[in-house]
Amino acid sequence: QNExxxxxxxxxxxxxxxxxxxxxxxxxxxxxxxxxxKRLLQLAETEAKxxxxxxxxxxxxxxxxxxxxxxxxxxxxxxxxxxxxxxxNENIRLTDKY
Numbered sequence: 001q002n003e004x005x006x007x008x009x010x011x012x013x014x015x016x017x018x019x020x021x022x023x024x025x026x027x028x029x030x031x032x033x034x035x036x037x038k039r040l041l042q043l044a045e046t047e048a049k050x051x052x053x054x055x056x057x058x059x060x061x062x063x064x065x066x067x068x069x070x071x072x073x074x075x076x077x078x079x080x081x082x083x084x085x086x087x088x089n090e091n092i093r094l095t096d097k098y
Contacts, residue, residue: 023094030091037084044077 051070 023097027091027094030087030094034084034087034091037080037087041077041080041084044073044080048073048077 048070051066051073055066055070
């Protein structure tokens, strides 16, 4: 009976260790994803700044296609910011949980 209880305890510990390993992998994946999102955000912000500078230089000679592209880039930046915040929150939640 003691041997059976010991085997059960060992099995439970092994399952817990596997769960922790899986969670650790998930945290590492999320960190990599956050890093990639930050990189994409930085690229989008740089593009938006360049476009804004070009808009200022052109004064009143504004091309509507150009403005539409600029708006699309600004939306992409905002979307990336939101994704970054969501992933950081998820990462914090997982870190706090484990």
